[in-house]
Amino acid sequence: MAIRRILIADDEDSIRWVLERSLSRQGYEVATASDGRQALELFRHHQFDMAILDIRMPGIDGLELLERFLAERPDLLVIIMTAETSMKNAIEAMKKGAYDYLPKPFDLDEVDALILKASKANQVREQVCLLKEELREHYQLDRNIIGNSPPMQKLFKILGRVAPSDATVLITGESGTGKELVARAIHFNSPRLGKPFIAINCAAIPRELLESELFGHEKGAFTGASERKAGKFEQAHGGTLFLDEIGDMPLELQAKLLRVLQEKEITRTGGSRTIAVDVRIIAATNQNLQEKVREKSFREDLFYRLNVVPVALPPLRERREDIPLLVDFFLEKAREELQVDTRSCSKEAIGLLQRHDWPGNVRELENAIMRAALLSPDPVLSPADFPDLQGGAERREESLEDLIGSKLRQSLDPVNIFELDNLYELVLHQMERPLLRIVLEKTRGNQVKAAEILGINRNTLRKKLQVLGLKAGRGS
Numbered sequence: 001m002a003i004r005r006i007l008i009a010d011d012e013d014s015i016r017w018v019l020e021r022s023l024s025r026q027g028y029e030v031a032t033a034s035d036g037r038q039a040l041e042l043f044r045h046h047q048f049d050m051a052i053l054d055i056r057m058p059g060i061d062g063l064e065l066l067e068r069f070l071a072e073r074p075d076l077l078v079i080i081m082t083a084e085t086s087m088k089n090a091i092e093a094m095k096k097g098a099y100d101y102l103p104k105p106f107d108l109d110e111v112d113a114l115i116l117k118a119s120k121a122n123q124v125r126e127q128v129c130l131l132k133e134e135l136r137e138h139y140q141l142d143r144n145i146i147g148n149s150p151p152m153q154k155l156f157k158i159l160g161r162v163a164p165s166d167a168t169v170l171i172t173g174e175s176g177t178g179k180e181l182v183a184r185a186i187h188f189n190s191p192r193l194g195k196p197f198i199a200i201n202c203a204a205i206p207r208e209l210l211e212s213e214l215f216g217h218e219k220g221a222f223t224g225a226s227e228r229k230a231g232k233f234e235q236a237h238g239g240t241l242f243l244d245e246i247g248d249m250p251l252e253l254q255a256k257l258l259r260v261l262q263e264k265e266i267t268r269t270g271g272s273r274t275i276a277v278d279v280r281i282i283a284a285t286n287q288n289l290q291e292k293v294r295e296k297s298f299r300e301d302l303f304y305r306l307n308v309v310p311v312a313l314p315p316l317r318e319r320r321e322d323i324p325l326l327v328d329f330f331l332e333k334a335r336e337e338l339q340v341d342t343r344s345c346s347k348e349a350i351g352l353l354q355r356h357d358w359p360g361n362v363r364e365l366e367n368a369i370m371r372a373a374l375l376s377p378d379p380v381l382s383p384a385d386f387p388d389l390q391g392g393a394e395r396r397e398e399s400l401e402d403l404i405g406s407k408l409r410q411s412l413d414p415v416n417i418f419e420l421d422n423l424y425e426l427v428l429h430q431m432e433r434p435l436l437r438i439v440l441e442k443t444r445g446n447q448v449k450a451a452e453i454l455g456i457n458r459n460t461l462r463k464k465l466q467v468l469g470l471k472a473g474r475g476s
């Protein structure tokens with residue numbers, strides 16, 4: 001929004017008069033006050049976009065007004081006019097949150113330029129606010145983290161409570177359960193939104209580099225350190241640092257990390273200066289940290305420091321009821337990202353997906369859906385589109401059924417079945433002999449194995465072989 005209403009406060013009549021005249025001519029709505037009290041009164045009754053305040057006024061001075069205004073309206077653009085030749089007052093004003101300062105005496109052109117600059121800055125600021133809003137919406141907890149099952153509802157409750165705070169969170173869960181997704185959601189739903197979210201995977205970085213990745217290094221700190229470098233802690237200043245796979249952090253670094261967390265300051269490798277850092281920590285692991293503490297490969301004090309709010313993500317096999325929702329979510333993603341028009345999954349396919357155990361959790365499901373959507377020519381995915389799953393067997397059974405079905409049709413077509421009265425037994429009997437023969441062939445006559453595969457008792461198999469006149473093999 002452009003600047004429209006301006007408040008001018010100065011005890012010098014000539015300054016008020018000149019500014020009011022010039023700004024009103026340019027179309028701004030201007031209100032003037034000759035002292036701080038009057039300015040405060042006007043501020044309380046009008047919505048100004050900008051205030052131009054003289055630093056020296058009887059009663060309430062410009063700096064105090066600035067503070068009071070910003071306490072109520074942090075978005076107000078305040079310009080402080082200062083007659084002082086020293087910069088001290090101007091610096092003080094900037095520290096207190098003034099947008100800029102205007103040294104007296106000034107040209108009206110200077111004032112115009114300043115208002116124009118502020119106007120542009122205001123627009124950028126509003127855009128940033130909008131973007132933040134969009135981001136927040138994008139990361140709205142239950143929009144991106146899919147799940148409706150009781151463990152997920154419990155999770156949303158915890159996240160809703162913990163996100164707005166600065167509390168350290170320790171996320172545990174098997175690989176692919178969404179630990180990083182949850183860490184991001186916490187950040188984007190916290191007041192730190194708009195500040196950096198920095199992730200580092202402690203398992204993926206060689207030990208000797210991890211320290212400098214985390215805490216930075218000074219030039220020449222070690223061979224290869226040709227430039228000074230800020231570490232992840234510094235990069236995350238004001239925001240959130242996500243320490244993934246924290247269980248893999250070497251013990252000696254754990255000690256340094258603990259110190260940093262306690263003291264909220266870092267020292268770069270090879271440096272001596274301490275640098276204050278304001279960082280929220282979210283750590284994650286798929287290991288049992290308590291067990292590592294017992295084994296002495298993870299520091300107990302660090303564990304307690306990180307485990308302020310424990311968040312445990314359930315494996316997908318413990319919330320199978322969420323699979324249909326997840327499938328729809330990933331199908332929509334596939335349509336957007338892969339330009340396919342896969343619409344849904346058949347009931348049988350959903351059944352198959354719900355029976356699978358998903359050792360790779362949501363990541364594995366996501367990959368399976370994306371791959372199937374990409375490869376299947378059909379808008380509705382069927383079990384055949386998931387050949388890697390258990391259901392491969394089901395699919396083979398299906399095709400075996402088709403195969404037998406068509407053979408049966410071929411042999412029955414020329415027969416007048418109305419003349420028969422024991423077709424069921426006849427057909428099954430016809431199948432029994434070839435089936436037993438094939439299985440015995442494959443087990444090289446091992447009856448124990450054959451009985452096991454067929455799922456029948458060994459004595460039953462032996463009797464059947466006798467009745468059918470099939471040669472009994474070895475295996476007794």
Ligand SMILES: Nc1ncnc2c1ncn2[C@@H]1O[C@H](COP(=O)(O)OP(=O)(O)OP(=O)(O)O)[C@@H](O)[C@H]1O
Binds near residue numbers: 144
């Ligand atoms: N509940 C969920 N809803 C939607 N997508 C999810 C959910 N959980 C995980 N995902 C997706 O699954 C993939 C893996 O998630 P993520 O990387 O967060 O898991 P992780 O637990 O950090 O895995 P790892 O331990 O292997 O690093 C991502 O693409 C993520 O968006």
